[in-house]
Amino acid sequence: MDNWVIALIKVVFIWTWTLLIATLMTWVERRGSAMMQDRLGPNRAGPFGLFQPLADGIKLFTKEDIIPEKAHKILFSLGPILFALPAFSAYAVIPFGDKLIVNGKEIILQVADVNVGFLYVVALGAMAVYGIVLGGWGSNNKYSILGGLRSTAQLISYEVPFGLSLLAVVLVYGTFSLREISLVQQGTFLGFLPNWGIFKQPLGFILFIVTAYAEANRVPFDLPEAESEIVAGYHTEYGSMRLGLYLFGEYVNMYTLAALMVTLYFGAWHLPYIDMSKFLGPVSYGIASFLVFFLKTAFFLWLFVWVRWTVPRFRYDQVMGLGWKALIPLALVNLFITALCIQLTV
Amino acid sequence: MANNNNAPITGDYVTINIGPSHPAMHGTLRVVCKTDGETIVEAIPEIGYLHRGVEKLGENLTYHQFIPITDRLNYCSAIANNVAYEKAVEKLLGIEIPDKAKLIRVIMKELARIADHQVCVGILGVDLGAFTPFFYLIIQREEIYDIFEWYNGARLTNTFGRIGGVNADLPEIFHTKWPKLKDTIRKANDETDKLLTHNRIWMDRTIGVNPFSPEDALEYGFTGPCLRATGVKRDLRKDEPYYFYDKFDFEVPVGKHGDVFDRYYVRLMEMEQSIRIIDQAYAMYKELPPDAPLMAKVPKIIKPPEGEIYSAIESPNGELGFFIKSDGTDKPYRIKIRPPCYMVYQAFPELVKGEMIADTIACLSSLNIIAGELDR
C-alpha cells in the first residue's frame, strides 16, 4: 500500500514539475531572447513578467477551438494528444535525484527504474512524430503537410544517430537502466577527471546534443515549423489549447532531453570530486541531489534557448545531408571506437 | 509571366500559394509555386496587391504635392525617393540647387541607404531563422530615424527636401550624434558579420543559392546591389556622378556569383562605404558658411516648360528613375517611375527555378523586393 502511495506521489510530482518547467521555459525563452537582442521581453504580468506563461495559458484555454471545415476531424483532434502524451510520459524513467530516506524507508527519486529505460525513452521519442504528421495531415493544409513531412523525414533520419550515440553509452556502462548509469558516474576517471560520461564519450556527446536538437525540433533544426517558409508548419491550423499542447509538448520534450543529457554525460546528481552522501543527512542529501540534478538540467535547457537565438536555420536537404552523410558515419565510428576500447581494456 | 523553357506541368506537382499574406512576404507579394516535393518547378510571381495608382496620382497633383507620395514607394528609404523625384523636377526646370542643399541631400540619402540595407540584411537573417542580428541592426536604424525626425518631423515618411533645395538645415542632433552613431553602426554590422558570415549554416543557406550571371543580370535590367553582386561594377554614383559624388573617395563593392551570399555581403560592405561618404560630405558641409543658401530661386507655383525628362539616382535598391512629361501646366502630364525592384523581380521565376521552398524566401529577401516600390 505504501509503495502505491509513494508511486502516486512521484507521478503527480513529476507531472506537475515538468509542466511547471515547461511553462517557465516559455518565460525563460522570451526573456532570455529579449536580453540577447537588447530588448526587455514580457515584464508586465507579475514580478519580472513571471506570470506571463500563466496569462498565455489562460488565453489559450479560453480561446475558441476552431476545427477547419475541411480538416479530418479525428486526426486533427488526435494530433496534439499523440504529440503531448509521449512527451509527458517520457520522463518517467529518467531520474531526478538519487534517493530520499524518510522514516527508514528508501525512496528512489525516479518514477520507475525500468531496466530498459533507454529503449523506453527512444521509443516514446519516436512516437512524437505521429502527433506531428497526423496533425499536419489532418489539417488539410499544404503548409501543414509540408511541415509534417519535413518533421517525419527529419525525426526518422535523426533517430538513427541518436540511437547509435546512445548505444555507445550502453556499451560503456553495460546497462540499459538509467539509474544504474547515474550511479556509476561517481568518483574520478583516469585519476583526475570526474567520472562523467562526457569524458568517456566526447564525440558521442556532441552527436547526442546535435541529434537531440533535431529531435526537439529546435533551431537550427526547426524546419517543421519554420515560420518564414511554411508559416507555422504542422500547427498552422491549430488554435486554442490544441496549439498549447503542441507548444507545451515541445518544451517538455526539451526538458526530457536535457535531463537525459545530464544523466548520461554529466554525472546525473554527482558533483565533481565531492561525494555529497558522505556528509549530508538522508533527507538533505535527497534534496541536494535533486537540486544538483536540476541545476545541471537547467543549464542544458538554457543552452537550447541560447543556441536558438544565435544560429540560422538549416535547409531541408542540408539537414538530411548532415544527418546521413555526417552524423550517422560519425556515430558508427564512435560506436566502433568505443567497442574497440572496451574490447582492449577489459 | 510563364516560363517557356519549362517542363510540362503534370498533375503530379503541388501548387503552393505563398502570399499575399505570409510571414515572409515583404508587404503583399504573392508567388504561386508549383513544387515537386520541396523543389520549385515553377514560380509565378503575382504583382499588384499594393497598387495604389501612384503614377496616376502624380498627374492630378502639383509638382510639389507629389513629394509626399514618393515617400510611399520604397518606404524603407523614403528620402532616396524624395531626392530622386526632386532631382528629376529640378532637371526639368533647369535649376541648379545650392551646394549646401546638395550636401545635405547626400548626407541624408546615404543615411537612408544605411537604414535600408540594415532592414534588408536584418530581414534576410530573420527569414533564414537568425533573429538576433535583426535587432542589432534595427536598433541602429532607429537612431538614424531619430536624425530624420529631428530634421523635419517624421521618421518613416520623411517628405524630405523641396523642389529647388531642402527646407531645413541639418539638425543640431546630427552634429552631436553622428560621430558616435557611425561607430555603433559599424559595431552592429560587425556583430552581424560575426554571427552570420562565417557560420556554416548561413554559408550553406546562402552561398551558391540562386546565383545569377552578369550577362543575364544586365539583360534583365538589374541595378544596384543585386547587379553588383554578380560582379558588374555599375553604380550611378560613380558612373554618372551627381551631387559631388565624383569628389568623394569611396569604393563600389562587388560580388562574384550574384548569389544570396553576395547580395548580402555587398549590402554589408556598402554600409561602410556610405559611412565614408557621409564623413566626407560632412567635412565639406562644415566648410560652408552657416547662412549659405539652402534653396535655389524657385517660383511659388512650379510650371516647368513643355518637355520630358528622365533622371535617375542610385537608390539603395538600385537605379531609381523618374520620367516626367510636362505640358506646361502646374501638374505633370505623366510621371513614370522606374523602380529598381520591378526589373529585379522579373528574374525571380528564373532565379528560384529548381531551388527549394526555403530558398524562395531567401531569394526574395536578398533581392529586397519592396512591394510599395514594385506595385506603385
Next chain:
Amino acid sequence: MAKPVVKKEYTFLERIYLWEIVKGLKLTFKHFTFNFKESLKKGPHTVPTCWQYPEDRRPIAPVFRGAHMLCLDDEGRELCVGCGMCARACPAKCITVKRGKPAEGEEGKYAGKTMSAEFTIDMLRCIFCGFCEEACPKGAIQLGQEYELAEYTMDACIYDKERLLANFQKAKAEGKLKPPKKPVPVAGGDKKAGAKKVAKKPVATDGKKSKKAASKPQAEEKKASETKREET
C-alpha cells in the same frame, strides 16, 4: 540560361560548424550579460533601447509632424484668416476651409479681418506631410507633437475647429509649441529680399491690419510698396 555553378570553399573551422557557433554564442552571451545587468537597475528606462511605453516615452522632436492645431497669438486671438492656402497645398485634400467675417462684437477674437467660418481636417485622409503648415502665411496651422490619434468612430477622426483650437491649448499648456521657424536662405539676391518675399503674402491678403501683429519687415515692405506706387 544556365545558372553559374558556385564552388563552395570553406576553411576547416568553417566546415566543422561548431567553432563559429561557439563564437556566435559568445557574442549573444555578451549582449545577454550586459542587458541583464542593465535591466536590474532601477527605473523604467532600463535596457537602453527599450522604452516602457506608455509610462516611459521617448522624446519627440520639436519639429514633429503630429496632430494639427490652430494657433492663437499671444493675446488669444485666432491667427487663421481662412485664406485656404493650406487646403490648396494639401496633397491628400483633407482640409476644408470656409472664409467668413467675424460676427459683430466678436472682432476681438480674431487677429485678421476675416476668419475661418469652418475649418475641418479629415484625419483619416491626412498623410502628415506638413505642407499645410508650410503654406500658411500666418503660421496659424501647425502640426503638433500629439501622435496618439486612435478613435472609436470615424466621425471622431474628423477634427473641427474647436478640436483644433483645443489641441493648441493643450500643447501650450504642456509647453510643446513649435519653435519659431527660421526662414530658409534662398540663393540669388540678398537674403533680406527672400525674407521679404515670404513676408509679403500676409500683407497682401491681410490688407490694413492692426499694427501690433505686423512685424517690422512687413512694415518696411508696406512703405516700400507705397513709395513704389507713388513713383509709378
